[in-house]
Amino acid sequence: MQAIQPTDNSAQLSLTSPLPEFLRKSLEGCASLPTLPSVAMNVLTIARSPNASVKAYAEAIEHDPVLTTRLLALANSAYYARSAPPISSCQEAVARIGLDTTLAATLSFSLFRQKGANAYLQRVWSRSLIAAIASRYLAEQLCPSRKGFVFTAALLQDIGVLALKSLYPEEVESVYETPAEHHPEVSHNEHRLFGCDHAIVGAWLAAKWGVPAPIAEAIHTSHLDFSSAPADLLCIRLSGHIADAWLSPSPAQALVNLMRKLESSHLTDHLALAALLNTIEDQLPSLANILEVTAPTHQDNEALLAEAQQLLFEQTLALSARLDQQQSELAQLLERQNELESRSRTDALTGIANRGWLEEQLDTRFRQCRDVGGTLSVVFMDIDHFKSINDQYGHLTGDNVLVSFGKLLSAVVRDGDLAGRYGGEEFMVVLPGEDANGAKKFAQRIAYRLQEQPMTWHEDRPVYVTVSIGVACLNDGGFANSTELINAADKSMYFIKHSGRCGIAVYGH
Numbered sequence: 001m002q003a004i005q006p007t008d009n010s011a012q013l014s015l016t017s018p019l020p021e022f023l024r025k026s027l028e029g030c031a032s033l034p035t036l037p038s039v040a041m042n043v044l045t046i047a048r049s050p051n052a053s054v055k056a057y058a059e060a061i062e063h064d065p066v067l068t069t070r071l072l073a074l075a076n077s078a079y080y081a082r083s084a085p086p087i088s089s090c091q092e093a094v095a096r097i098g099l100d101t102t103l104a105a106t107l108s109f110s111l112f113r114q115k116g117a118n119a120y121l122q123r124v125w126s127r128s129l130i131a132a133i134a135s136r137y138l139a140e141q142l143c144p145s146r147k148g149f150v151f152t153a154a155l156l157q158d159i160g161v162l163a164l165k166s167l168y169p170e171e172v173e174s175v176y177e178t179p180a181e182h183h184p185e186v187s188h189n190e191h192r193l194f195g196c197d198h199a200i201v202g203a204w205l206a207a208k209w210g211v212p213a214p215i216a217e218a219i220h221t222s223h224l225d226f227s228s229a230p231a232d233l234l235c236i237r238l239s240g241h242i243a244d245a246w247l248s249p250s251p252a253q254a255l256v257n258l259m260r261k262l263e264s265s266h267l268t269d270h271l272a273l274a275a276l277l278n279t280i281e282d283q284l285p286s287l288a289n290i291l292e293v294t295a296p297t298h299q300d301n302e303a304l305l306a307e308a309q310q311l312l313f314e315q316t317l318a319l320s321a322r323l324d325q326q327q328s329e330l331a332q333l334l335e336r337q338n339e340l341e342s343r344s345r346t347d348a349l350t351g352i353a354n355r356g357w358l359e360e361q362l363d364t365r366f367r368q369c370r371d372v373g374g375t376l377s378v379v380f381m382d383i384d385h386f387k388s389i390n391d392q393y394g395h396l397t398g399d400n401v402l403v404s405f406g407k408l409l410s411a412v413v414r415d416g417d418l419a420g421r422y423g424g425e426e427f428m429v430v431l432p433g434e435d436a437n438g439a440k441k442f443a444q445r446i447a448y449r450l451q452e453q454p455m456t457w458h459e460d461r462p463v464y465v466t467v468s469i470g471v472a473c474l475n476d477g478g479f480a481n482s483t484e485l486i487n488a489a490d491k492s493m494y495f496i497k498h499s500g501r502c503g504i505a506v507y508g509h
């Protein structure tokens, strides 16, 4: 049979992360790049044609006796034969394993034949085999009609390593020494060296050989996040993680990491991890044997899974304890922050608002009134002859007077009003929505309460005080800002001071 010239698909390949130009040139000029034998080329060409048939595949493969023997071995292996009788013709083998798997097997047989003794390449092939078996298992659960496609792409996902190794044998040496569980690290180091990773190089190489574009594109995206991918690509992308866990020197911890990934993607319910591990365990030896790859199997999957689940449980407990601790630390911090904030707004002696908070709040309310309409009033109070209280009864009694006056103000204000100590023996109340009349009545209530209620006691004698009060209302002065409003109330208060104290003056009235 005449070898058909394969189509180079690389120009049609749409790569979201393109192959760097220098790398494409080097790859195109590289004589030692892995190539496919003509039989594999022929099978690929048939795979692309619309009337690909079992017969056409078988005829192409029969020209290679070694390949035929291996394909028969695969078709007669436990996975494919199940309880069916052994078969002896290539056509029966293709019919039994399906066209997609025949394509994957042909490509991988051809590639595996080229493998060197290099330990890393052995690891790459082990990973590919495990990923292929895992991806087919996943596809059986999630997208059965795509299992052939998924198996092929998963098997070929790391072929870019072959190309990079042929091109830069020395440079990649250190990169490929990294153990299998660090696949993302390999990819990261390739990016550093070549500006892209082996997934992109592999897609290009596959397309160059004429591998159907969807398979090349699946190779290209094989390292991307699996959680939001369509089912077939999800199987391929997840298969690499599963293979890495299988090959990890600490498989229990690697399985825990895998379980976490599955859980965060809500895949745990769909995948029975035990069945997946057993499938790999069952199928790996025969497939590895047929392809002459050394792939490690686990002694006891059940024990491994139990260990991983115990580990996951312990780590989850430790994590939740840590989270609890962090949460309580956060709550303490918030409490402390609230306390500090409230302290920064409060006058230390009287416990009511301090000057800063009074001014800030008044300013906010003032702007609101200006923007959306409405009014507000400010009542400014200064205790009369306070110095003589200090002088007569001592500072402690003076302090008690200030504290009591603060309490009185807090008791008479309504929700939404704000009473505070402006400084020394000066106090201020902000009355939102109140006009001059209402504010004056409020001031009168305070003056009345002061007549009734002593502010403290000194040696069993009540200490009464009076206040000079200035009121200013937003409506009455064309005030440009809140400071002007305070100044107006202060001015009115001073008017009372100068008129003999103990009284109320309303600005502009």
Ligand SMILES: Nc1nc2c(ncn2[C@@H]2O[C@H](COP(=O)(O)OP(=O)(O)OP(=O)(O)O)[C@@H](O)[C@H]2O)c(=O)[nH]1
Binding pocket: 349, 382, 383, 384, 385, 386, 387, 388, 390, 394, 395, 396, 397, 398, 399, 402, 423, 424, 425, 497, 501
């Ligand atoms: N005990 C006490 N006294 C304070 C405090 N803050 C300011 N004072 C005192 O309050 C007094 C205010 O005195 P002046 O400004 O002369 O006013 P006054 O004696 O009230 O006289 P008029 O305001 O004119 O009625 C000063 O002696 C201050 O030391 C405080 O926190 N505690």
